[in-house]
Amino acid sequence: MKRNFNDDISTPEKFVVTLELVPGREIAGQKLDKIKKIARDACDDGRITAVSITDNPGGNPALSPDGLGYEMKAQGMDVIVHFTCRDTNRVGMESRALQLAHMGMKNILALTGDYSGKGFGGRGTPVFDFDSVILTSMLSDLNMRLIKTGHSEIFRVGCAVSPFKFTEGETRVQYRKLERKVEAGSSFAITQLGYDIDKYQELLLYADEADVDIPILASLYLLGKGAAKMMNAGRVPGVHVSNTLLTKVLAEFEDGSGKRQAMERIARLGVVLKGIGYRGIHLGGIHDSFDSVAWVLDRMEEIEHNWQEYREEFQENDEHCYYMYKKPAEMGTVRPYKEKIKLKVGDNCHYLFLRTAHDWFFDKNAALAPVYKKISSSLDKSKTSWALKVFLEDPFKKLMLSCQSCGDCGIQHVGFLCPESGCPKHTRNGPCGGSSHGYCEVNEDKLCVWVRAFYRMKRYGETDELTGEFVPPRLWELKGTSSWVNFHLDRDHQADDRAA
Ligand code: SF4
Known part of the structure; x- marks a missing residue:
């Protein structure tokens, strides 16, 4: 393998780039071929540390990341397997973990998962026997068993965290859960998707304050028209696209510069995130070819020395949003925020x-x-x-x-x-x-x-x-x-x- 996720994420000087791939309901054909080609090209390019493969995204059935990931790993691309708690109980989850260990698939993103979607015959039973913290704890326990039986390669478990929460209650319980995940054995985190740099910074400040000493990668997404509309309407759980950003994206696609602007946007946000201290980026929304990823990475190299210049573009300044810390750009002024949630x-x-x-x-x-x-x-x-x-x-x-x-x-x-x-x-x-x-x-x-x-x-x-x-x-x-x-x-x- 050209790159090894475990090595890269363990090396503080390395800026880690991972790429999210989303298989569908097909077992062969054009769409799957495209995904495999993206992984092959990413491997040849050499700048991607690992691809991460989703586990029934949106709760709907899709090709399992385990077998597909195994295939990609065999071709030289390291893989992070998404592992959710939605579809099987603790027995099924442990069995799956054993199978992954047996296959040598050791990078896991442990997630509670989206709610159940529709499969054969209608909506599936939402199992949720475990939550992501308990799943992480189970994988840590399995690691101990593997070590005791002489295995040196054990699971590296990561988690998700969302700084893009608007109320004090959500923000605080979300961050405290991150601490629990780390206590249970998470050794890296990937953020949910959003575009507000002050929220991204808030997470780093919190992690510092709470001694959450794990590498955090920030999610970036090549935002097309359809995805922007869905995310703005709240149809992708945990993801936030503001009205202002949606208007901008729609106008860009209207004048024909949409895709180019989307790539420029993630290159700029990528360098700002690197500048404020993120250990890496997790790229998503790449469906057609690796070319756009290569373009973004080239562009990041070109502009990273100027990262401060782009920071302001990503300040949403939403007065309805709760920020845990004083506004970084104007230290000393607490942002006005009026709590909207009133209990009966x-x-x-x-x-x-x-x-x-x-x-x-x-x-x-x-x-x-x-x-x-x-x-x-x-x-x-x-x-x-x-x-x-x-x-x-x-x-x-x-x-x-x-x-x-x-x-x-x-x-x-x-x-x-x-x-x-x-x-x-x-x-x-x-x-x-x-x-x-x-x-x-x-x-x-x-x-x-x-x-x-x-x-x-x-x-x-x-x-x-x-x-x-x-x-x-x-x-x-x-x-x-x-x-x-x-x-x-x-x-x-x-x-x-x-x-x-
Ligand atoms: S949003 Fe809250 S109540 Fe709803 S499923 Fe998630 S944790 Fe449970």
């Missing part, structure tokens, strides 16, 4: 009530905890815990939380909201990247459960608890049993010997 009065009462109930009944250090344990044990021995569940736990929790009877309650990790009924992707360690202006990627009329949790807790200065320790996956074997009894008998995910 009932939300506060709901939070206070459940938090108090939790402190009284579900804290193992509570004065009466030994008594609850004894009661739970006796109900369990007499096989009557079902009565507690049916007559007390179920009515109460269904009313308060639309409880799904997991038997392994996780509300205490999400501001006393339910990660099962409240989040279509059942995230337990922080939000997915798909929320938009605080609202859920899937249920667009509802606040993202993590955003809601953030504002419930902010009032009491408790948001640090929201994104604290790693939350292990739920235990499916407890489904339909009493979560109250399971908690007191140390059977659920919070048992001391299970917590990471």
Whole structure:
């Protein structure tokens, strides 16, 4: 192989360029040939460290990145395989990871994934047995097993992060999730796509402040007319294209200079990102040939000494956007930002009530905890815990939380909201990247459960608890049993010997 992702990303002096390829539903033909040719040309060019191959993008079925990636790797191009949590449960995911290790495919981008799209016969079941943090933890665990059995080549796991969030709640929980991913074993990150340089800079400042010491690559996209419209309309989760940029792109395509301007735009943004400290760029939107990538890389070499000149072009100055830090170009002035998200009065009462109930009944250090344990044990021995569940736990929790009877309650990790009924992707360690202006990627009329949790807790200065320790996956074997009894008998995910 000409370039090796692991080596390049481990060498701080190297500016890493990766290229995203998106296979479709075909197993042969023109489209697939084009993708393979782009990978071959990228390999010959020698400036691309790895191609990354998507995993059922948009939740719709596509050729698996595993086999296609294996083929490309055999031809000399290193590969990053995207690995999402949407389509298989933990058993299927571990099996896939074993297969990838067996094939020598060691670079993984661990993602929660877009919500389910349509396959044969209609919409697929959204599995989301794990979130991306738990998936990363599983891959780290597999790495330990590989090392113990004498393997030297282990997975290099990366993650995604989106700085392009508009509200304080989304921004803060998104960044805190990045920390969790790193704690779980992520050793590089790739941003979502956006064009606001102050947001890109915000991520670097946060990473610095939070000691997130991993290389971060910034996403760049060759923005065509159709993609710009879709992204502006919010139809690509986590991606942001402003109205101003959309207008510009449409005008450029109108006067015939669209593609050239799109290439110039990513070359300019690329050098600015390099200038402010990004370790590399991740190029997307390349569907026809490698020529446009080569052009962009040549152009970057040509203009990089002048990168400061282009910075202003990418300052969106959106007064409705939350910026965590003072505006970098005008240090000393805090950007005006008026929080738009207002919770209902009932939300506060709901939070206070459940938090108090939790402190009284579900804290193992509570004065009466030994008594609850004894009661739970006796109900369990007499096989009557079902009565507690049916007559007390179920009515109460269904009313308060639309409880799904997991038997392994996780509300205490999400501001006393339910990660099962409240989040279509059942995230337990922080939000997915798909929320938009605080609202859920899937249920667009509802606040993202993590955003809601953030504002419930902010009032009491408790948001640090929201994104604290790693939350292990739920235990499916407890489904339909009493979560109250399971908690007191140390059977659920919070048992001391299970917590990471
Ligand atoms: S509730 Fe939040 S984390 Fe869950 S799917 Fe919606 S946007 Fe993603």
